[in-house]
Amino acid sequence: MALPELFSRLQVERDDLNFLITTTRYNPKHRLDALLPGNTRHQYAPYDVPQAVEAFLAHWKPDIALWSDHDLHPALITATAEANIPQIMIDARMPDDVQHRWRWRPGMARNLLRCFSNILAADGQSARNFRRLGADPDKVEVTGFLQEGGAPLPCVQGERDHMASVLAARPVWLAAEVSAEEEETVLAAYRQVIRRSHRLLLILVPADPERGSILAENLRDEGWIVARRSVDDDPGPEVQILVGDQAGEMGLWYRLAPVTLIGQTFDGGEPRNPHEAAALGSAILFGAHPARFAERFNRLAEAGAARRVHDTAKLAAEVEHLLAPDKAAGMATAAWEVSTAGAEVTDRVTSLIHTTLDARGI
Numbered sequence: 196m197a198l199p200e201l202f203s204r205l206q207v208e209r210d211d212l213n214f215l216i217t218t219t220r221y222n223p224k225h226r227l228d229a230l231l232p233g234n235t236r237h238q239y240a241p242y243d244v245p246q247a248v249e250a251f252l253a254h255w256k257p258d259i260a261l262w263s264d265h266d267l268h269p270a271l272i273t274a275t276a277e278a279n280i281p282q283i284m285i286d287a288r289m290p291d292d293v294q295h296r297w298r299w300r301p302g303m304a305r306n307l308l309r310c311f312s313n314i315l316a317a318d319g320q321s322a323r324n325f326r327r328l329g330a331d332p333d334k335v336e337v338t339g340f341l342q343e344g345g346a347p348l349p350c351v352q353g354e355r356d357h358m359a360s361v362l363a364a365r366p367v368w369l370a371a372e373v374s375a376e377e378e379e380t381v382l383a384a385y386r387q388v389i390r391r392s393h394r395l396l397l398i399l400v401p402a403d404p405e406r407g408s409i410l411a412e413n414l415r416d417e418g419w420i421v422a423r424r425s426v427d428d429d430p431g432p433e434v435q436i437l438v439g440d441q442a443g444e445m446g447l448w449y450r451l452a453p454v455t456l457i458g459q460t461f462d463g464g465e466p467r468n469p470h471e472a473a474a475l476g477s478a479i480l481f482g483a484h485p486a487r488f489a490e491r492f493n494r495l496a497e498a499g500a501a502r503r504v505h506d507t508a509k510l511a512a513e514v515e516h517l518l519a520p521d522k523a524a525g526m527a528t529a530a531w532e533v534s535t536a537g538a539e540v541t542d543r544v545t546s547l548i549h550t551t552l553d554a555r556g557i
Contacts, residue, residue, distance in 0.1 A: 196468065197286070197341035198263065199230040204545055206232050215255055219264070243268040252278055258557050259548060261285055267307050276310035281551050284314045285544055286340050287321055294324035305329025313547055315540065338540045340494070347474050348446030355450055361429045362451065366395045366518050369448050369477070372402045372467055373458035378410070380461060380507050387511035389435070392518055396430055398448050400439035402458060407440020414438070449475035453523040454514060456480045460492070473500055473530030478523045480504050480513055500530035
């Protein structure tokens with residue numbers, strides 16, 4: 196999911212490039228396709244057998260190959276090298292358990308890794324394991340991961356200024372794209388926190404904006420004082436919950452809320468990319484089932500930029516803890532550092548691509 200950002204950057208710097216991205220599972224409705232620039236095609240990867248790989252390479256005729264898979268596919272790597280197509284491994288991971296499995300085939304591992312002109316390892320442990328398996332030490336470097344948040348989500352500055360004025364320094368937390376099944380968990384946690392923080396505002400963004408009217412009605416029936424964004428209600432000092440049921444405004448909410456719970460991480464749905472919130476200075480909370488973004492959430496958690504919450508009690512405790520400005524600010528700084536490191540990796544990858552294509556006269 197970090198590749199669209201890389202492709203967009205390369206397209207600006209070199210407008211004659213076309214991109215092909217392959218995945219071992221292909222779903223044309225995957226969110227990835229919506230993020231890809233117009234000169235990119237998303238295809239199913241060839242089966243890792245010589246006949247399929249040879250047909251694939253003969254059809255597409257790539258000039259350079261970026262490898263970002265967790266696994267090494269022998270037929271594809273070998274055939275690409277034999278076709279004299281440069282290969283660069285990015286976001287390269289080689290945990291100890293995988294390295295131990297490859298030790299039973301040391302010759303194959305060494306031969307495959309020697310097909311890469313550069314191996315950009317995600318961490319020091321992976322770099323050591325690549326070298327142990329026979330990769331050229333001079334071609335392995337520790338860079339970390341590609342930038343994954345992309346450009347900060349936009350918002351209308353006038354709307355942001357108006358909303359900030361209305362809030363008048365009230366404490367705010369955001370529940371971003373929460374599923375209907377998760378709403379009670381969020382509300383139960385809010386009931387606990389609001390006992391000690393009476394001015395706290397919850398911005399509740401439903402996963403389906405069309406549920407905004409029903410959600411607001413249900414909340415009022417439960418006794419909450421509610422405003423709805425889609426009908427231009429302002430969250431005055433008496434409002435407890437603002438229902439953010441207008442599509443395309445996550446950039447606004449992330450800028451206003453120093454603490455964000457990423458929805459659909461309790462029920463294993465389709466959560467938003469956590470780097471969107473991190474890039475705009477919001478500390479991140481997430482549930483036990485972050486689905487396809489699990490690795491990103493874990494990385495942010497390891498950096499001190501996100502925290503996992505398993506249940507209502509933990510969610511309430513973390514929200515209350517992060518209401519202290521210095522606590523949320525510390526997590527936001529950690530998130531910024533992760534994003535900055537990712538941008539440096541993107542710079543390194545684009546530089547390698549330009550150098551390689553220039554050397555090939557392309």
